[in-house]
Amino acid sequence: MTENEQRLQKVLASAGVGSRRASEELIAEGRVTVDGKVAILGSRVDPSTAVIHVDGERLITDVRTVHLALNKPRGVVSSMSDEQGRPSLANYVTAVPERIFHVGRLDTDSEGLLLLTNDGDLAHRLMHPSYEIAKTYRCEVRGPVSPFLGKKLAKGVTLDDGPVSVDDFRIIDEFESRSLVEIVVHEGRKHIVRRLLDHVGHPVYRLVRTKIGTVALGNLKPGTVRNLNQGELGALYKAVGL
Structure with a gap:
């Protein structure tokens, strides 16, 4: 036993699962695992190292772990520093002492959701194409859009670096010479x-x-960050098998 170990029900309650009594019931029902094994009442764990799952979803208990959502403004470089002195992601996480990674990229002219974390395994898997993590975009594009374009994109088109297809596509609104569309892809190729x-x-x-x-930008204002909640984290870790 180490000095950092605590009763499992206390760790669960501190992580927001529920009261200690409710956490004890989860353990008694066999719905909690620690390091791959079904937990038992009276178990003690080190929250900084234990891998805990509740109903199959990962529970993050290490207070040193950072998981942030950032609404990247246009003109910001998707890196933690920039040799040309342009605004970078580091400008928005000055209060975070840990080294963090950005999950994927958005080109300088693009905006919206970026995930930032110091969990290297999670970041790597979320970016790896084998896990096929869907990413949703809203785009203002030129011209009216044919109602049949979605079917064409679903079948796939061939770009100069190979074929690509979309998971979903819909027209949200149309203006005189422009349209607003939503597109969902799991590709990670540059400027795809x-x-x-x-x-x-x-x-x-x-x-x-x-x-x-399943992590949504929501009403997060440009240039601001928020912590991911346990539900979002559980879904992300589950999606990549952690």
Whole structure:
């Protein structure tokens, strides 16, 4: 036993699962695992190292772990520093002492959701194409859009670096010479959404990423960050098998 170990029900309650009594019931019902094994009442764990799942979803108990959502403004570089002195992601996390990674990229002219974390395993898996994490974008594009474009994109088109298809596509609104569309892809190739829409004749004027997996941008204002909640974290870790 180490000095950091605590009763499991206390750890669960501190992480927001419920009261200690409710946490004890979860343990008694066999719904909690620690390091891959079903937990028992009276168990003690080190919250900084234990891998805890409740109903199959990961519970983050290490207070040193950072998981943030950032609404990246246009003109900000998707890196923690920039040799040219342009605004970077570091400008928005000055209060975070840990080294953090950004999950994926948005080009300088694009806006919207970026995830920031110091969990390297999570960041790597979320970016790896084998896990097929869906990303949702809203794009203002040139011209009226054919109602049949969604079917064409679902079947797939071939770009200069290979074929690509979308998971979902819909027209949200139409103006005189522009349209607002939503597109969902799990591809991570560079500028994939811009290149795809340009290829089918609808160059992008504005691009905003609104979701990564089940994490939504929501009403987060440009240039601000928030902590992910336990529900969002559980879904992300489950999606990548952690």
